Amino acid sequence: MSSPDPQVRAARNPEDPTPPEAGGGPDTTPAEETPPSVVPLRDSSSSAAPRGPVVAVTGAATGVGAQLTERLAASDEIKQVVAIDERRGECAQAQWHILDVRDPAIAEKLRGVDVVVHLALDLDLETDAAARTAYNVRGTQTVLTAAAAAGVHRVVLCTSAMVYGALADNELPLSEDAELKATAEATGVGDLLEIERLARRAPRAHPGLNVTVVRPAILVGGTDTALTRYFESPRLLVVAGSRPAWQFCHVDDLCSALEYAVVEKVDGDLAVGCDGWLEQEEVEELSGIRRMELPSAVALGAAARLHRIGLTPSPAGDLAYTMYPWVVSVSRLHDAGWRPQWTNEEVLAELLEEVAGRRTVAGRRLGRKDATAAGAAGATVALLGTAALVRRARKARRRL
Numbered sequence: 001m002s003s004p005d006p007q008v009r010a011a012r013n014p015e016d017p018t019p020p021e022a023g024g025g026p027d028t029t030p031a032e033e034t035p036p037s038v039v040p041l042r043d044s045s046s047s048a049a050p051r052g053p054v055v056a057v058t059g060a061a062t063g064v065g066a067q068l069t070e071r072l073a074a075s076d077e078i079k080q081v082v083a084i085d086e087r088r089g090e091c092a093q094a095q096w097h098i099l100d101v102r103d104p105a106i107a108e109k110l111r112g113v114d115v116v117v118h119l120a121l122d123l124d125l126e127t128d129a130a131a132r133t134a135y136n137v138r139g140t141q142t143v144l145t146a147a148a149a150a151g152v153h154r155v156v157l158c159t160s161a162m163v164y165g166a167l168a169d170n171e172l173p174l175s176e177d178a179e180l181k182a183t184a185e186a187t188g189v190g191d192l193l194e195i196e197r198l199a200r201r202a203p204r205a206h207p208g209l210n211v212t213v214v215r216p217a218i219l220v221g222g223t224d225t226a227l228t229r230y231f232e233s234p235r236l237l238v239v240a241g242s243r244p245a246w247q248f249c250h251v252d253d254l255c256s257a258l259e260y261a262v263v264e265k266v267d268g269d270l271a272v273g274c275d276g277w278l279e280q281e282e283v284e285e286l287s288g289i290r291r292m293e294l295p296s297a298v299a300l301g302a303a304a305r306l307h308r309i310g311l312t313p314s315p316a317g318d319l320a321y322t323m324y325p326w327v328v329s330v331s332r333l334h335d336a337g338w339r340p341q342w343t344n345e346e347v348l349a350e351l352l353e354e355v356a357g358r359r360t361v362a363g364r365r366l367g368r369k370d371a372t373a374a375g376a377a378g379a380t381v382a383l384l385g386t387a388a389l390v391r392r393a394r395k396a397r398r399r400l
Contacts, residue, residue: 055262056082056113056152058101058143059120061089063222064158068117068255069094077263082113085120101139107146115262117156118143123188125226125313136191140198148206156261157199158254159192161215161247161271166324172245173329176215176271185317187226212261214254217273217328220351221251226318231351232358235292236284239299242323244280248347249273253340257333266336271328274344286348296323 055072059065060083073081073093083094084101097109101120110116120143122135140157147155164174165181184190199211218227230236238244249272257272284291304316330340 052077052079052263053114054078054080054082054112056084056110056116057094058084058116058118058139060091060094060096061085061087063119064219064251064254065117065119066090067251068119068258071255071259072262075259077259082109084109102135102142104142104146106142107149110146110150110152113147113150113152115154115156116143116147116152117158117258117262119158121158121191123191123225125187125224125229132188133191133194136188137194137198140195144198144202144206144209144211148202148209153208154210154212154262154264155202156212156214156258157195158214158216158258159195160189160219161217161273161326161328162186162189162321163192163196163215164326164328166320166326168243168324170325170327172277172325173247173327174271175329176269176332183317185315186321187314187318189317212267213269214258214261215269215271215328216249216254216257217247217271217326219249219251219254220347220354222354223251226314227321228351228355229314230322231287231289231348232355233289236280236287236289237299237319237322238280238291238293239296239319239323240293241296243325244322245325245327246278246280246283246344246348247273247276247327248342248344248351250340250342250347250350253342256341257338260333260336260338266333266338268332270332271330272333272340273328273330274340274342274347275330276344277325277327278344278348283348286345287352 052075055078057065057069057072060069062085065085066089069081069083069089069091072078073091081091081094083089083091083096084099084106085096086098086100088096088098097106099105099109101118118140120139122132124132144155161174163180163182164170164178165183167181171178180193180196182189182193184193196213199213202209202211219225220228253274254272257270260266261270278286280291300316300319303312303314303319306312307315330338
């Protein structure tokens with residue numbers, strides 16, 4: 001689910017934000033297979049061979065995809081792992097296919113596969129929004145259509161609990177079956193909502209294809225999102241009158257939940273996260289980071305202006321997820337016997353360790369010199385001061 005390498009992402013066509021049907025022609029490099037002599041396959045004829053499913057993982061070279069590929073390859077419940085990505089990863093036990101998930105040739109690579117876990121998503125804050133949508137939505141379309149054509153019986157998609165929306169009147173926690181009330185105003189959420197729509201439509205368009213959607217809370221463990229960058233700020237921005245509640249999900253727990261879905265220990269759409277949540281005051285006490293409280297109009301207005309002029313990658317919609325609760329119940333997984341191995345407190349501690357030394361204002365990473373100034377002035381003062389500097393610079397250029 002991590003963003004592909006910059007070299008790979010640059011090769012994508014950013015001029016086609018509208019996802020065509022999966023039957024369209026490929027727009028990437030030709031598919032390439034790892035020679036069988038290089039990739040050790042499990043011998044299905046052996047009496048000791050696992051009797052479980054053959055599982056394909058897209059986005060298998062990096063991030064969550066790489067971790068899940070290793071986990072499934074080591075599992076006695078999985079017969080074989082087919083890894084698909086735009087470059088080869090490190091798991092030697094998997095059978096690798098090198099291609100873009102938007103390439104219809106992926107259908108041939110899925111022959112004989114029982115379950116597909118689609119994790120090839122680009123959620124990078126720095127990616128052009130139109131190019132990101134073209135990749136995420138078109139890739140999911142292609143994978144669903146190719147899976148149906150290849151006779152795959154289950155596809156597991158991974159979105160985010162952000163699709164429920166961050167709203168002042170949200171229940172604590174939200175049921176897995178709660179209405180998806182998010183809008184497309186936050187980074188990547190529009191893509192995720194479209195993927196959810198494709199997931200609902202796929203079983204009707206392709207009878208016999210089952211689709212499971214897994215929705216993690218704030219994902220931590222080698223991830224870089226607007227929500228993890230929130231903890232890189234010298235002060236934690238708190239919008240006056242808001243009621244944030246923080247629930248995290250470690251990538252280890254996400255991978256174990258995905259495995260539950262793969263081996264069909266649980267059915268239906270799933271939310272994944274630590275049990276319970278942390279109030280804002282608890283987060284501040286545990287992190288040791290002081291708050292900077294601002295009126296809603298000031299915080300949202302400044303964030304919108306800075307994003308509009310291109311100074312920050314985070315739109316104002318990202319702030320809603322730091323203002324209002326979107327905590328999810330994990331009862332469906334609990335009923336199946338799954339338990340998170342991490343607590344919210346433990347995940348927050350790991351996140352703080354990961355981001356130590358980084359400084360971010362309104363989603364934009366600062367250099368060392370900028371970070372010193374931001375630390376002295378406070379995150380919001382730096383944010384507003386940056387906007388003022390830009391306005392002065394523009395006025396000066398107009399006078400020349």
